[in-house]
Amino acid sequence: DQQVKQNSPSLSVQEGRISILNCDYTNSMFDYFLWYKKYPAEGPTFLISISSIKDKNEDGRFTVFLNKSAKHLSLHIVPSQPGDSAVYFCAASGGMGGGYQKVTFGTGTKLQVIP
Amino acid sequence: NAGVTQTPKFQVLKTGQSMTLQCAQDMNHNSMYWYRQDPGMGLRLIYYSASEGTTDKGEVPNGYNVSRLNKREFSLRLESAAPSQTSVYFCASGTGAGYGYTFGSGTRLTVV
Numbered sequence: 001d002q003q004v005k006q007n008s009p010s011l012s013v014q015e016g017r018i019s020i021l022n023c024d025y026t027n028s029m030f031d032y033f034l035w036y037k038k039y040p041a042e043g044p045t046f047l048i049s050i051s052s053i054k055d056k057n058e059d060g061r062f063t064v065f066l067n068k069s070a071k072h073l074s075l076h077i078v079p080s081q082p083g084d085s086a087v088y089f090c091a092a093s094g095g096m097g098g099g100y101q102k103v104t105f106g107t108g109t110k111l112q113v114i115p
Numbered sequence: 116n117a118g119v120t121q122t123p124k125f126q127v128l129k130t131g132q133s134m135t136l137q138c139a140q141d142m143n144h145n146s147m148y149w150y151r152q153d154p155g156m157g158l159r160l161i162y163y164s165a166s167e168g169t170t171d172k173g174e175v176p177n178g179y180n181v182s183r184l185n186k187r188e189f190s191l192r193l194e195s196a197a198p199s200q201t202s203v204y205f206c207a208s209g210t211g212a213g214y215g216y217t218f219g220s221g222t223r224l225t226v227v
Contacts, residue, residue, distance in 0.1 A: 043221050
């Protein structure tokens, strides 16, 4: 039972254009949604998060949108740069208190930004 | 450099052998985690430790044990390795909700 789904395994975008990565979830109890970026042979790096009480969070070139009614979130990268080429993981957490939140990851989308 | 340090980076085991993956963080985080990454499966939680002295099972704990040695260190042990445990293992640490985890660079384990 995959609670966090990334249905596009890969995406190619021209440098300078917008990259849109999508993620769907099934559990309405999730309270935080996160995006991680992963380069080959490295661990994932936290990119940006959004609380379930918000619908948008922005950090520089990265914006995450949350549509709770559709159980859908997306990551927009504008403008895309070749250094953004990586695998992007969507993740979601359900609060349990005590500093630990069970985080469920999607399967990842490989983004290629073409110079 | 501050962060999460994992050792070893690569390991080849024969079926039935045992080994311990080591993880240490220097960010004073309370929570630590072990994940495995397999093609097409994303990252799956093996075990976690919400605080020093506590550990709990995650999504795929079978065949593994963990020890939270102190606040800094969280080790993962394979008692009798199986080919199905061939994977990339990541250790992570974190604080509160929404702040994200800091991951180590991973251990690539092959069981033959």
